[in-house]
Each structure stands twice: as C-alpha cells, then as structure tokens.
Amino acid sequence: MPADSKTNESVSMIDNTTGKKVDFPLLTGTEGPKVIDIRTLYSGLGFFTYDPGYTSTGSTESKITYIDGDAGILRHRGYSIEELAEKSDYMETCYLLLHGELPTSAQKEDFENTITRHTMVHDQMNNFFRGFRRDAHPMAVMCGVVGAMAAFYHDSTDITDPHQRLVASHRLIAKMPTIAAMTYKYSIGQPFMYPRNDLDYAENFLYMMFAVPCEAYKVNPVLSKAMDRIFILHADHEQNASTSTVRLAGSTGANPFACIAAGIASLWGPAHGGANEAVLAMLGKIGTKENIPAFIQKVKDKEEMLMGFGHRVYKNYDPRAKIMARTCHEVLSELNIKNEPLLDMAIEMEQIALNDKYFVDRKLYPNVDFYSGIILKAMGIPVSMFTVLFAVARTVGWIAQWSELIADPAQKIGRPRQLYTGAAPRNYAPLHLRK
Numbered sequence: 001m002p003a004d005s006k007t008n009e010s011v012s013m014i015d016n017t018t019g020k021k022v023d024f025p026l027l028t029g030t031e032g033p034k035v036i037d038i039r040t041l042y043s044g045l046g047f048f049t050y051d052p053g054y055t056s057t058g059s060t061e062s063k064i065t066y067i068d069g070d071a072g073i074l075r076h077r078g079y080s081i082e083e084l085a086e087k088s089d090y091m092e093t094c095y096l097l098l099h100g101e102l103p104t105s106a107q108k109e110d111f112e113n114t115i116t117r118h119t120m121v122h123d124q125m126n127n128f129f130r131g132f133r134r135d136a137h138p139m140a141v142m143c144g145v146v147g148a149m150a151a152f153y154h155d156s157t158d159i160t161d162p163h164q165r166l167v168a169s170h171r172l173i174a175k176m177p178t179i180a181a182m183t184y185k186y187s188i189g190q191p192f193m194y195p196r197n198d199l200d201y202a203e204n205f206l207y208m209m210f211a212v213p214c215e216a217y218k219v220n221p222v223l224s225k226a227m228d229r230i231f232i233l234h235a236d237h238e239q240n241a242s243t244s245t246v247r248l249a250g251s252t253g254a255n256p257f258a259c260i261a262a263g264i265a266s267l268w269g270p271a272h273g274g275a276n277e278a279v280l281a282m283l284g285k286i287g288t289k290e291n292i293p294a295f296i297q298k299v300k301d302k303e304e305m306l307m308g309f310g311h312r313v314y315k316n317y318d319p320r321a322k323i324m325a326r327t328c329h330e331v332l333s334e335l336n337i338k339n340e341p342l343l344d345m346a347i348e349m350e351q352i353a354l355n356d357k358y359f360v361d362r363k364l365y366p367n368v369d370f371y372s373g374i375i376l377k378a379m380g381i382p383v384s385m386f387t388v389l390f391a392v393a394r395t396v397g398w399i400a401q402w403s404e405l406i407a408d409p410a411q412k413i414g415r416p417r418q419l420y421t422g423a424a425p426r427n428y429a430p431l432h433l434r435k
Contacts (some may be wrong), residue, residue, distance in 0.1 A: 009026040010026060013041075024036050048419075059244065063077070064401060067314075070315050072319050074320065076236060077096050081233065081323070084096075085229050085323045090231040090393075091111065091115065091200070092108060094396040095107065097236055097396050098396065118170050119174045119175060125145065125182075134186070136187070139264065142183060142388055143268070146179065146257060147261035149172075149175070150255045153168070165406065172395050187384075191212070193207065193213070201228070203219045206224055209381070223331065230375065230389070231392070233324060234368070234394055235396050235397050241266050241267075242263040242266040242272060242273070242394065242398070243263065245265070248414040249262040251412065251413045252413055256402060260398055267387060275367075276368075276370075278369075279307045283342050292345060292352070296352060306364065308366060308373075309364040309370065310362070311365075315363045320367075321366045324375070327375060328371045328378075335378055335379075346371065346374060
C-alpha cells in the first residue's frame with residue numbers, strides 16, 4: 001500500500017467480551033470514499049467480516065478505472081468515458097488502459113501495427129472448432145477456444161516474464177475479434193474469413209463477421225464507428241464480477257489465457273454480460289408501445305422483471321447510456337430503419353423511467369445494456385453473439401487488470417472467508433446403526 005494512501009485517521013473496534021481494542025487505519029485514494037484497512041482484523045480480534053456480494057469490500061488497489069455511481073462518473077486512467085467515446089478510438093483506449101497514458105503518434109502507430117499483425121490465429125485452431133456442435137452457444141465456444149490458446153501459444157504463458165505478459169496481452173486483444181467471428185461463421189456454416197491488415201480493429205471485426213469469399217464486402221463507416229464506440233464503452237468497468245474472476249484466477253498464477261477464459265465464463269451470466277440480450281427479450285414480450293403501461297404496472301406489482309434499467313453501481317444515469325442512445329439513432333438513421341418498434345418502445349420506456357415517481361425514487365435509470373442490444377440487432381448481429389461482443393471489448397480491461405495484479409508485490413492468492421452455518425461437530429455412525 002503506497003505511503004500517500006495512508007491517513008492519520010483510524011477506526012477502532014472493541015471486543016465487548018474481552019475488552020480488547022484494535023485500531024484500523026483509514027486509507028484514501030485519489031477519489032472515492034475512505035477505506036478501512038481491516039487486514040489485521042482476524043489476527044487482532046479473531047473476527048472476519050461478512051459482506052455477501054462484496055458490496056462494501058475493497059479487494060484490491062487499482063490505478064485503472066474509477067467509478068462514482070452516485071454522480072454517474074466513469075473514468076479510465078483519469079479520462080472521462082464521454083471524452084474517450086467522442087474523441088478517442090478503441091485502439092487508443094486499449095493503449096491507455098494497458099500503459100496508463102495516452103500514446104504519442106508514434107506509439108499509437110506501433111501499437112496498432114502490433115495488434116494488426118497478431119490478428120490471425122494458429123491455423124490448427126480451425127480444426128479445433130470442428131469439435132463443437134454447430135448449435136453450441138457462442139459463449140461456450142469462446143470459453144473453450146480462448147482457454148485452449150495456452151496450448152497454441154505456450155511461448156507467452158510465463159507470467160514472471162514481463163515481455164511474455166505483454167505478448168500475451170497483445171495476442172488476446174488482437175485475436176479475440178477473430179475468434180468471435182470464427183465462432184459466428186462456424187455456427188451458420190460459412191467459411192472463416194481471415195483478417196485484413198488494411199482494416200482497423202472494428203472494421204476487421206465486421207468484415208470477418210459478414211464478408212464471404214465469393215464477393216466483395218465494403219465496411220460501412222457509420223457502423224464501424226458505432227462498433228468502435230461500443231468497444232470503448234465496454235472496455236473496462238472496475239471490479240465487476242468478470243474482472244474479479246480474472247483477478248482471482250490470476251492470483252493463483254494461472255496463465256493469462258486461462259484467466260481470460262474464466263472471465264468469459266463469468267461474463268456469460270445473464271445478470272452480467274447477458275443483460276442486453278434480456279432487454280430485447282423484454283421488449284419482444286411487451287410487443288407494442290401500447291402495451292407498455294400495463295407492463296410497467298406489472299413491474300410495480302413485482303409481477304415482471306425490468307431489464308436494462310438500474311445498475312449495481314450507478315445510482316444515477318449511466319454515462320455510457322447517453323452515448324449509446326445517440327449512437328443508436330445514428331445507426332438506425334444510416335440503415336434507414338424507420339418506425340422501429342423496438343426503438344419506439346425503448347424511447348417511451350426511457351421517458352417513463354425519467355419521469356415516473358416509482359422509477360425516479362428508486363433511481364432506475366436506463367443503463368448501457370438498454371440501447372446496445374437494439375444497435376447490435378439493427379446491425380445484423382444475432383442475439384446469441386451479444387455477450388461475445390461484450391467479451392471482445394472487455395478483454396483489454398481484463399488484461400490490464402490482470403497485468404496490474406501480477407505486477408503488484410502485495411498481491412496474494414485470493415481466499416475469501418465465510419460464515420459457516422452448517423452442522424455442528426458430530427460423531428460418525430457405522431452404516432448398520434444409521435436410521
């Protein structure tokens with residue numbers, strides 16, 4: 001723990017049974033609430049803390065991403081997500097997350113060149129896909145293929161070597177869109193499309209997703225810009241479930257490919273990466289704008305679940321949602337999609353959420369998932385691939401967090417404690433005496 005994070009303040013705890021008192025120092029970060037350092041709680045008083053879901057527990061120190069949920073703030077390395085989404089691009093954001101600073105022109109060119117030349121996957125991985133059923137869920141395939149990368153790229157699995165860690169980082173960022181597109185192509189029986197070095201990151205992904213060998217494919221610049229922005233908005237989000245999973249796996253010394261595969265598995269859950277898919281399912285269930293009032297009433301009566309509103313962290317308007325809403329209009333306009341029922345319902349529900357006392361009192365504002373599903377559907381990306389795209393975007397965040405963990409001299413294997421409520425000690429009875 002850096003010396004400048006310590007304060008002269010402390011919080012005291014007294015065991016009323018023994019009268020023993022222990023002082024716990026208060027730590028302060030660049031921003032955010034003060035943190036009670038309870039590392040000596042068990043050795044000092046013999047207690048553990050109980051915090052299901054880790055709602056009030058800091059598990060690590062990080063310099064990467066800062067969130068203030070009450071104020072609706074998201075910053076990467078000090079830069080607001082709004083500025084990055086409007087002025088930057090995904091490759092620059094990746095460099096920032098990995099290295100802590102925005103790149104110079106030369107650094108950006110070198111980074112983009114490195115990523116571009118790592119986009120192809122080992123040719124034997126083509127055969128690996130044939131082991132999956134055609135109707136396998138894309139996230140199941142992603143878990144398997146990304147985890148198997150350690151078998152194909154074992155020259156970058158030594159986590160004690162900074163150079164190998166960097167090479168593994170570049171490989172994962174570069175190859176994830178290729179693997180994602182291969183997963184989609186395999187599911188629909190189309191041939192894999194090799195990446196092209198003349199296309200940027202988002203363009204390459206769209207090309208590998210939708211091009212076929214028998215005809216030319218031109219990437220729509222509006223759609224590639226929207227995809228790039230979606231990648232930026234999902235690049236990192238502090239210590240969420242999948243990132244914590246990556247860090248926990250990384251704390252054991254597991255190789256980076258295994259750690260990212262673990263993150264993908266965690267992201268697969270509908271409460272995490274599958275939320276935008278659930279939004280579309282909800283809108284489809286509502287059917288038309290006229291049915292919204294009745295559905296909203298069922299939500300208030302706790303008869304229906306409201307998807308795409310509210311957030312575990314944000315108690316204000318998700319800053320990413322505002323950008324995503326504008327992007328949604330741009331995409332639908334470019335594709336000349338008019339009177340889109342899903343968008344009409346989304347706009348109507350957004351207005352209700354911003355004005356209805358039930359939603360306002362509970363701070364149930366639209367989140368990033370509310371609009372992203374509509375955008376991806378309009379672009380022709382199947383619902384089963386939504387979470388895969390989330391994984392592609394989040395890979396750089398996972399890698400940055402993993403790298404920070406490995407380089408942290410204070411890191412140790414993760415080992416949460418528990419409140420045991422099972423059986424008390426009892427004696428073993430032989431089988432013939434049991435009733």
